[in-house]
Amino acid sequence: MSTFNIDRPLLSEILTDIGTGRIQLPDFQRDWIWDDYRIRSLLASVSQAFPIGAVLTLAVDSKNSLTRLVEGVNREKVIESPNTLILDGQQRLTALFQSLKFECGVYTKNKDKTVTRYYYLDIKKRKKSKSNCNVIKVGLHFCIIGTIFYLIRESVFVIIERKQLDETPEKEH
Template sequence: MFTSTERIKPDAQTIALYLENVLSHKYQIPTFQRDVVWEKENVKKLWDSIYKFYPLGSILVWKTNTKLESHREIGGIKLADNFHSHEYQYILDGQQRTTFLLTSIYGNKIANKKNFNPTLYIDLTIELTNVTDDISYAKRFLFWDEIDDRDGQIQANTGKKKPLQR
C-alpha cells in the first residue's frame, strides 16, 4: 500500500508538452467540472504571467483506474468518445487555464462562449514600465475585437469587425 506522499507527487512539464498531451487525448474532463467561466481579462493575465516568467500555478491531474463520465471537449477540441484504458487521467484543477492556453494558441470555439474568438495576439512593442508593471498587459495581449491597425495605432476594432487578410 502506498502512503499519500508516495502517491501524490509533482511532475514538472513544459506548457508545450502538456498541451501536446491534451491534444493527443491523454486527459479527460470529468462531468462534475464547471463550464468555462473565465473572461478576457483572466486570459490576458495568464499570458502576462507567462510573459514575465511567473509561475502559473499547478494543474491537478488525477490518475486512476476508475472510469468516470467525462466531457468530450476541452476548448473545442473533441476528446475521445471511446476512451478505454487501464489508467485514466482527469483534470481536476486547471481546466480554465488549460482551455485558454489551448485555444489562445490553436484557436477554436468554446462551447458556452459562442461569440468569443479566443485567439490572442501579442504586441511585442509594448514594454514593461517597471518591475511591478501590472497594467501594460492590457495593451500587450489583444483579442481580435480589440485590434485595428489603422495607421499603426491600436484602437477598438469598430470599423472592420473582420480578421486581417493574409
C-alpha cells in the first residue's frame, strides 16, 4: 500500500535538485509559459515569505521513467538521475529556478515577443552579474522607458537588457 507525506524542504534545496537533475518533469507535462508579470508576482510573494501554493511531486525509479529536465537546466551540469517528478507546481518551480538559479536570464513573453529578463532579490548581486544591462534606481514600483529595472514591494528587481528597451511596457502606476 502506498502512502503519501508532506515534506517541507528548503526552496534552495529544491532548486539545487532541479539543477542537478534529481527533480524533473514527466514527459507529458506542458511547456513552461509564464509571463513577466506572473514571475514578478511570484518573486514578490517569495521575498515576503507569503505562501505560494503546494507542489505535488512523485518519487520514482529513474530507470522506468520518461522524464525531461525543467526548462533552463543546463544538461552539462546534470549529475543525477531523477528520483522525483513534479506533478503540480511546474510553472512556479520553473519560474523560481530560472529567475534565481539560471545565469542566462529568464526567457519570457512580453506582448507576444520572447524577451530576456534578469531578476534579483538582492540588487547588490547585480554587480557580480555578467549581463549586458544597466541598473538605475528611480523609486518604488516603477518601469519607465529609458530606465532598466522594476522594483516591486521594495525587494524584487527586474533587469531588462538594453536591446529590449523598446519592448518595455509603458509606465506602471
